[in-house]
Amino acid sequence: MRNLLVSAAFGAVLFAVPAVAQTAPTAQQRTVETGLIAATIIDGKAESWTIEQRMARWKVPGVSIAVVDNGKIVWSRGYGVVSADGKAPVTPDTRFQAASISKPVAAIAALSLVQQGTLSLDTDVNATLKSWKLPASDFTRDKPVTLRALLSHTGGTTIHGFPGYAQGVPVATNIQVLNGTPPANTKAVVSEAKPGERWRYSGGGYQIAQQMIEDATGKVFGDVVRDRVLVPAGMTLSGYALPAKGSFAHGHGEDGKPIAGGWHTYPEGAAAGLWTTPTDLAKFGLALTKAWKGEAGAVLNPATAAAMATPVMGDYGLGPSVKGEGDALAFSHGGANEGFRAFWIIHPRTGDGVAVMTNGDSGGQVMMEIVRSVAKAYGWPDFKPVAHKSVALAPDVLAAREGQWIGEAGGDRVTVTARSGGGNMILEAMGASFTFVPTSPTDMINGENGQTASFVTGADGKPVLKMYGLEFRRAE
Incomplete structure (x- = not known):
């Protein structure tokens, strides 16, 4: 120790x-706070939310942000509480x-x-x-x-x-x-x-x-x-x-x-x-x-x-990590x-960045979602949502994918439960539920975080779900 x-x-x-006292938010800060952005835009529909809405969605009690613009820390703020069983605010x-x-x-x-x-x-x-x-x-x-x-x-x-x-x-x-x-x-x-x-x-x-x-x-x-x-x-x-x-x-x-x-x-x-x-x-x-x-x-x-x-x-x-070129060069x-x-990310050429904890x-x-909102509000060249188009699959195709799928991660058994609804697939794993929109006969994408999933046929002729970099097989 x-x-x-x-x-x-x-x-x-x-x-x-x-x-340090939290100052009144600027217009640009409020744009960030009320314009959280999903990883994807599907069929031209771009969703956005407030920080508080997304904290509730993801069951995250506290968030803290500091934004850097043109080489200066322009604002920082805390949201929510230090602990879900207390009232002390995050600052x-x-x-x-x-x-x-x-x-x-x-x-x-x-x-x-x-x-x-x-x-x-x-x-x-x-x-x-x-x-x-x-x-x-x-x-x-x-x-x-x-x-x-x-x-x-x-x-x-x-x-x-x-x-x-x-x-x-x-x-x-x-x-x-x-x-x-x-x-x-x-x-x-x-x-x-x-x-x-x-x-x-x-x-x-x-x-x-x-x-x-x-x-x-x-x-x-x-x-x-x-x-x-x-x-x-x-x-x-x-x-x-x-x-x-x-x-x-x-x-x-x-x-x-x-x-x-x-x-x-x-x-x-x-x-x-x-x-x-x-x-x-x-x-x-x-x-x-x-x-x-x-x-x-x-x-x-x-x-x-x-x-x-x-x-x-x-x-x-x-x-x-070192990515990008020119103004998009970033350490993160x-x-x-x-x-x-x-x-955490900083663009050394432009002096723009953000840290979120x-x-x-x-x-x-x-x-x-906060990083993408900051990127849009401050005109960054990166962290832009990716556009996708959905495809319609027959109800019986989606229904055939329902049920439990079993995989392994790090020696641990992982179960994904799949069900269809509204022309999409709802996949539940590790306590979380995500809606996946079909983008091809085999591929699907989650509009919130950009996670992909594919329903394909394995070498043995049996169905396989590929997700999280893992392969899942139907539960026997």
Whole structure:
């Protein structure tokens, strides 16, 4: 646990910052708040909703937003409540779990150590690691795992993400997490592919990077990130200290009910452990913009910032996702911890961006609707809804698809229940219900979030439902 905590002095700063009053909304802000946009436009019909309507739809108790326009944070606001079983409102100062947005923050700390020569991007990670070593394997015999590979998810290391630790249970140290030994609740981090062979998201790789930072500096990870990223970027409400109850958002399940104890604890600081606010994430984005532009006093020098912003494989750079060209060039990352969902994006060329944080497992739905609303209100070139045309299918074709479909995700059985109605299919899975509109004889799309589903025939001649990147077969 002590590997997670920042110094006592920083903890005092984290909790002592006064609240910032929420100002009256501008006309542009109200346009965002009342014009949330679906991922698709079907048959030319574009739906829109208020933030409050979508929070109710997705059972998300609290949302917080910060908008960046032309290089300045132009407004921030909280909506709803910190916890569904209380009345404390979400404000711009309410801290949320950043989840995987912790990764680009950790990456910038590592890159700042690279540019001063304390770490290397392209040498064997085991040359830096002292407290732990990545086990040798056939995958690393000819090419070692490097920090560049870890930060870009091309190192071939295991463990996609971490479930966190419920309140009251023992919390693992980072070494125990890496070794997969009790009380760690995930397996050991090992190599499963040759470095550079493929892109595969690895929270475990970021925990190796966290250990490299500690072993190279002799300091606690949270202290290093504070000194090299949080303080220089002005992120005064961010840190890794376990917060006092009541000051921070509580996580909620897809049913909108609070998580026992308020939240899970994540000793995996680099991968998932940051507590922050949308305003602080907006400041982080502006700090990266300053570095990308080569401005004096930035958190990274121009050469290091260029390395960060260069995709290694696919659209992933050294920390953030890097997409688009020209004014559409964007650094971004999403986050998903137990009971929390978040999204952050900055367009460094134009200085436009947004950070949205939510305290619900279904927050990913409402936050992307908010991002699309911001994009429309502020004239972004990206995040525009995609137009589709529906097709009419015979009632007996739709009726033949009704019933239960069984699939598997991560070793767990997943059931999708399908029923027809109004010429569409209603698919229910994992406690949520979505309407899918036919766009071809086999394909369908959900108008709210753009999720697709296909009813096809498998190689064995039996019907298959393809959805969520999985295959489902009819229940026997």
